[in-house]
Amino acid sequence: METSMWRALLYLVGLLIFAGVNAAWLGWCERKGAARIQRRIGPCEAGFAGLLQPLADGLKLMSKQLLVPQGVDGIIFRVAPVLAMIPAITSMAVIPFSENIGARAMELSVLLLFALASIGMISILLGGWASGNKYAIISAARSVSQSLAYEIPMLLTVITVVLISGSINLREIAIDQQGGFWHWNIFRLKNGHFLTMWISFIIFFICSVAETNRAPFDMAEAESELVAGFMTEYSSMGFGLFMMGEYLNIVVGACLTATLFLGGWDCPFGLTPGVWWFVVKIYALIFTFIWIRWTYPRTQIYRLLNLSWKILIPFSMANLLVTAALIKVF
């Protein structure tokens, strides 16, 4: 692999553009999607079909005062929103967009992604703690217990994928699934893995919704009970960075799901594999995120934990056992 300065620079700029465009216009997609589901029109004033709305929102947020209330932990309060954004952008470095597009094909890239996801969770904890606000602290505590509960089944299901592919390099996992949808991990015909892998996929998807703190698992910012949770004291771009971090986490979650279960850049019919298929897959998944958010009401915190500890974890463990047995038997 070529390791010139230009290549690094090109990927840096490219990934930052990808991240920025997604962080801005996913908000527009979300609002349009929500509007259509509720049979409204959504943003339509700023530019064609409201496409300039993200710019208008950004301008408005930047023109507001960045308020730092009395009694907050100054440094941590300022660091937390940045910390929400950085891990999400960093994760993109190891995502294989296609056979030839991917900043780094690291060994252990799956582990790296999950480590970075945990840092994103810490940003919520720090933001909530530093605010010195009761709502924010409750929200931060909830967020941590939720992340803890959902990382276990998530990692357990990832182990099934790793067992099948025999690698924890995302690129190799994707290469292993090339050649039509019957090679994808979710429908894999070989060794009869299609029997259990769709359960893995569903568990993984539920967990990634929970990990990104999206509705119906948005206990961390339950407006009706916690004002805005850990974001209560943030104004201006502090709030903006949290929002952008949330959308970037969705993008990373979708990329990870597409790579681990849906064959990465592979075409379902074995023709023309390439980055376009990857893009189609991640945006289909992102649409599902939006669709889910505007379908289900928020759950309660104990039901949320029950779902993880009583259903998802036992199921993912059984799933892991069966997958391992299938590999051993065939």
Add this chain to the structure above:
Amino acid sequence: MSGYWSDIVTGGKSLVTGLAITAREFFRPVVTEQYPWEVPTMTPLFRGHIELIGSEETGEPNCVVCGMCQRACPSGCISLDGKKNESGKGKALTRYILDFTKCSLCGSCVESCNFNALRFSRDYNLVSFDKDDFIMDLMNRLEEQNRCKR
């Protein structure tokens, strides 16, 4: 343990049903109107403030100044005056003031009118910074409507 599996099955089913409903709504036409650009058509039974009905030929109000509406009004919003016709038969309306700030749109005035002289308007764009704007001269309104007709 007995409820465990049934919970998973029924819960999963209800989740899929919910997704199906929102997916269906996603592709159906929007029901909202973009207000300043699109104006809603009011339903026939919409109750705006009252207005006078003019006769088809002359445009003069049908009102004979019997004063039934004034007496029927529980809030005392209506004040009207008339003068004797030159022919000496009946009265003609000269002034009809509606104090819309007190009106509760009960419709007793419209109900009590036996001469087809009052109705509810379809006017819903009622907004002002000044209370006096809602003390309305319905004679002026009728004249304006006549002018628009011509």
